[in-house]
Amino acid sequence: MVPTLEVGDWVFAVKFPYVVRSPEYYPLNKNGFPYYNSGFLLKPKQDDILLFTNPISHHLHPSTRMSFVKRCIGLPGDTLYILPSGEVFTKMGIYTPEPISFQGYSKVVSLLLFSNQDSLWLTFTNMEEWKKGDDRLKQWRSVKARAKFLNYWPKNVEKIIIPQKEYPITLNQQNKSDWKELIRRDRNYYESKEKSEHALDSIMTAGNYRFTQDFYFFIGDNMNLASDSRKWQSVPEELIIGKVLFRFRWNPLKLNRFKWLG
Numbered sequence: 732m733v734p735t736l737e738v739g740d741w742v743f744a745v746k747f748p749y750v751v752r753s754p755e756y757y758p759l760n761k762n763g764f765p766y767y768n769s770g771f772l773l774k775p776k777q778d779d780i781l782l783f784t785n786p787i788s789h790h791l792h793p794s795t796r797m798s799f800v801k802r803c804i805g806l807p808g809d810t811l812y813i814l815p816s817g818e819v820f821t822k823m824g825i826y827t828p829e830p831i832s833f834q835g836y837s838k839v840v841s842l843l844l845f846s847n848q849d850s851l852w853l854t855f856t857n858m859e860e861w862k863k864g865d866d867r868l869k870q871w872r873s874v875k876a877r878a879k880f881l882n883y884w885p886k887n888v889e890k891i892i893i894p895q896k897e898y899p900i901t902l903n904q905q906n907k908s909d910w911k912e913l914i915r916r917d918r919n920y921y922e923s924k925e926k927s928e929h930a931l932d933s934i935m936t937a938g939n940y941r942f943t944q945d946f947y948f949f950i951g952d953n954m955n956l957a958s959d960s961r962k963w964q965s966v967p968e969e970l971i972i973g974k975v976l977f978r979f980r981w982n983p984l985k986l987n988r989f990k991w992l993g
Contacts, residue, residue, distance in 0.1 A: 732800055733953045734831055735780070735992070740980055742800060742992075744782040746973040775947060775974065777823045778838075779803045780992050783949075784970040787963055790921035800975055801959055805948025807895030812888050813961060817954060828954035835953040893965050894942040902938050911935065916967045917942050944968050 736742065775781055785797040804821055805811050812820040819826040825839045894900075894917070900910060914934060920927030934940055946965035951957025960966065980988045 732780075732802075732951050732957075734834055735802075735952045736800060736978055737980070739982070740978045742782070742975050742978045744800075744973040744975045774945075775803050775806070775971070777804060777806060777821075780975040781947070781949070782972045782975055783966055784972065785963075786916050786966055786970055789916070789919075789970060798972065799949070801949035801951055801957075803947050804950050805891070805893045805960070805965070807893055807945035807947070808898070809893045809948070811891040811893065811948060813891065815887055819950065819954075819961070826950060826954065830955075831953060835955070835957075836950070891948065891965075893948050894944075894946045896942060896945050898942045900940050900942075902935055902940060907935055910940070912964055913942075913946065914940060916970075917944050917946075919969065947971065 780800060780802050782798060782800050785799050788795075788797045804819065804823075804826055809822055814820070817828040827837050827839070829835060829837050894913060900906075902910060911931060915921070915927065915931060918927075918930065918934075920930055944967040946967050948960045948965050950959045950961065975992050977989065977991045982988070
C-alpha cells in the first residue's frame with residue numbers, strides 16, 4: 732500500500748457498522764466459540780480501504796493469521812478485465828500501475844467496459860461530465876488506456892467475475908480450476924484438508940453451484956509490486972474485519988503524521 736501506508740504506520744479500522752461477529756476462539760486456546768456473524772450492515776464501496784484476513788492463511792489459528800490492508804476496486808457481481816500490461820478495467824474506471832512517486836497507481840473514471848461473448852469494446856460514458864474542465868493529462872491517459880486495450884486480443888485479457896450471494900455457476904472441465912478456490916472460501920473449507928477436499932470434490936461433481944457470500948476484489952496502491960487479488964483472487968465478506976478510517980505515523984521527523992483515509 733506504499734505510499735498510502737508505509738512500514739511502521741498504525742491504522743485505525745472500524746468494525747461496526749460494517750461487520751458484527753463474535754470471536755471464533757476463546758483467548759489463549761483453540762477451543763471453539765459460539766460463532767455469530769451478522770454479515771455487513773453497511774456494504775463496502777469502490778475505493779474503500781479495508782482490513783481483512785488473508786484468505787490464504789485462513790486455515791491457521793487466529794493468533795497466527797496474517798491481516799492485509801488493501802483498496803477495494805471490485806464489488807459483488809462486478810466483472811473486471813486485467814491487461815497483460817497491468818491495467819485493471821472495472822465498471823467504475825481504469826486502474827493503471829504508476830511509479831511510487833505518483834502514488835503507485837492512477838485511476839481514470841470516464842470509460843466503461845462492456846463484454847459480449849468474445850468481442851470486447853469500450854464506450855464513453857457521461858459525456859457531459861467528460862467535457863467539463865480542462866484536465867488534459869487525464870484525457871491523455873484515458874485515450875492511451877483505451878487504445879492499449881483495443882490492441883489486445885480478447886484471449887490475452889484476463890476476465891475476472893466477482894461472485895455475489897446467490898450467484899449461480901455451471902462447473903465443467905474447462906472452468907473447475909478457476910472456481911475451486913473461491914468455492915473453498917465461500918464454504919469455509921479450511922480446518923481439515925481431507926474433509927474439505929472430499930466436500931469440494933462432491934460440489935465439483937454435482938456440476939452446479941450457488942454462492943452463499945458476497946466477494947470483493949482488492950489491489951495494493953503500489954500496483955507494480957503489490958500482492959493482492961490479482962494473485963490470490965477475491966475475498967469473501969466473512970474475512971473482512973473492518974474499514975480503515977485513518978493512519979498515524981509515530982516518527983516526529985515526518986510531516987503529515989496523521990491522514991484520514993475513510
